[in-house]
Amino acid sequence: MKVTVKAWHAIAEWRWDTGQQSTPDTDDGEDDVCGICRLPFEACCPACKVPGDDCPLIWGECTHVFHMHCLLKWISTPASKAQCPMDRRPWVNAERKVNLN
């Protein structure tokens, strides 16, 4: 028997590639959340309405990830002293390497 796929309409959901490899097996349905607003990365920050490219993430060299809007808001406050809110190291944007496996 030969089975040929003529067409396939598939449904998928997107996730940010936060660098942590999550396979379907380890995926327990709990999402990573932004350390500032406590909302999932895939949802948008409290100031936004549309998720995804309109409300992107920002990666720090300290490997911490936040909603970009959340972090920028934090950095803009004097109290932040431009530090990462998680580990108080100076915030430096990390260059994203595209992982093309």
Added chain:
Amino acid sequence: MDVDASSPRRPTAPRGLGFAEVHTLVDDDSTREPARTPVGFTVTSERFTHCPPAFKHAVQESWRDAVQQLNGGRQPVTILNAFGKAWEIATAYLTPKDIALPQQDIAVVKAAVDYVAAAQMGPALLKFYDESLSRQIPFLEREIDAYMAAWESSRDVATVRKLVARLFEWGRAWAPAVELGGAFDGIFYTTFKSNLHIALPPSFPEAFVYLVQSTIGDLSDTDLFKELHMLGMLDRYEALVASVVCEQIERQIETLCPGKWDEPRLPELRHWLGDKVVAWLMEQYSRAGTSASNSIPGHNVIVQEAADRFDFHICKTMCDLRTSEIFDMIVDYPDSMPALLDLKECMQRVDQRAHLVTTLRRLNKRRLLHPGADTKDILSQYVSTIKCLRVIDPPGVLLFKVADPIRRYLRERPDTIRTIVAGLVGEGSDLIDETEANAPMQTAVEDYSDPNWEPEPIDAGPDFRTNKPSDVISTLVSIYDSKDLFVKELQVLLAERLLAITDGNYERELRNIEILKLRFGESALQVCEIMLKDMTDSKRLDQRIHSTNPSVLHSTVISKHFWPALNARGIKMPGQLQEILKAYERSYILQRPDKRLHWIPHLGTVKLEIQLKDRRHEVDAAPMEAAIIELFSQKETWTLDELATSLGSEAAVVRKALSKWLDMRVVREDSPHAYRLLEEAEEDDGQTGLREATPIAEDERPAVISLQQQQAEQMRVFWRFIQGMLTNVGPMSTERIQGMLKLAPGYDRTVEQLAIFLDSARREGLVDAKDGVWKIVK
């Protein structure tokens, strides 16, 4: 004293004495034809002769004076003679006779009557006439008895008609000639009519009703009107005539109207009333108006009043009929529009609003608001009710009163929201009416400075608000206090619909959401907005991916947090299917380097071509089904457990997906739970029997988790809290638990919901209720 007894008689009964005087005191033979001696004559004269002379003289004196007065100063003898003759002629004429006898010459009679009248004896003559009329009534009675007997036996209306004609003949024969003047006419009409009516047997009114019934609206028999009028029957039987007319109206409505709602009936009925009945009445009663004895100016006004009353009766009867039919009229809306307008017009004349409300409420209760009715039907009937009652009563008081039980009932149905929302977004929904003003929902405040302000209608209840949202959708949504429930349900339904769409045509959904945005507000539908955006975005992205790396796979990529929870069931895609997914994922990463795709493998459809040795199938399959057949292409025989393990899924799910291939005779169940691919078609040998023996586990879980399920899911979380509370704090009342739970994030249940939940937990034996407090069961 005899004379004392006779003298007061003089003024009251002068005719007896008058004739006595002519013969005893005056010796004159000019009386050619001696009149028949009146009865009192002999008695009086005898008594007179035996009186003493002096007294006799005195009486003679006074008598002469009286005669003098009577004769008016003229020659007494001739006058008395002539008077006697005139009296005779007049009385002879005025005594009713059998109509078979010949009539007298009216001119002579006229002269005689005039003469009597000139002698101031007119009143006496009238009295005589009156009495003799009464005496002759047996003539009539004979006739009436004969005809009524005929009527009783034959029940033929023609007999009644003949009786009327016959009575008329009698009446005409007995009636004094017009020349005699109005006084005789008056006596005749009063006496004749009253005597006639006494003579008529009790069965006559019934016969008369039949007669009127048979002639009403028929203007050809003009004699009848004349006759009835003369006999005074119309006046006497006015109520009967009116009841016959009303009966006719009812019959007319009964034949013309029931069940016929597609055209207005009221104008037709009014036309009928005007053309037939009122014309007939006009003919009858206008005759009364023109007659000399009963001349009332403006008789048309009277008939007009009667016509108004009959018009009212039409409206009333129509109203009753349509009220009893209102439920079916609403079912038939909008075909029943003309009938509704009729009803509206009738209601303006007849105040039957309360009746309509009670009837409709009763009908709704009996025919609509019971477990046998589909929620969809109840809703559509409710929508029609809204539309219909808005036609009848624009301010909406009736609607408010009728709708209340429906709304209360709908609130109790579990699937109401879902049905409403399905109506909002579903195919062929008539809820979204574009012609309606798409005003956003808002709570209008009464404008006290409005110069056109009008008070609420008189029968509006205290709860009634004129400014209620009046369009259909708002009314439906307002069944519930909050619109959040609708938005959530809408999200679920929209998800189901969007995921089922494969041709990328979201026009309809887009349009619906746009309309609904106006109702629910932009922010409430934000989530739906994103769902639609996901659809368009993924379509665009998919096109871009296909332009560089063509694939058989087209994807829809969704933003998980903005879609309702999807039933995630992992499937490990085998063989080439996995290849296709991986290839697509790689192309996706090229386009969106910062994102990853997570497939939801049980959603979507796969179009497959299956080439077997002797046949070829082209099928649309669910991904699970495709995965199974892909496994069979690797190996021809599988057991159920093997399949489930390879796919990483539950056996029941696999079994259900397998049934597709079993039905298509691509796979065969050789022994229970062992399957074999049929490269060559095999005859069906009791296969179905085997499969029926092991029924497939029902697993009809929808792709998208319904709102109810989601709530149950949430409640499970709160159950942990409750458990903790009851364990640590001890027994607690429902209110106390509610108070504690309010502190928990995302808890939005009411006390009632909590009570229901706790009760179901009690049924499962998890908690126990005692003295109003809940206790955990150890």
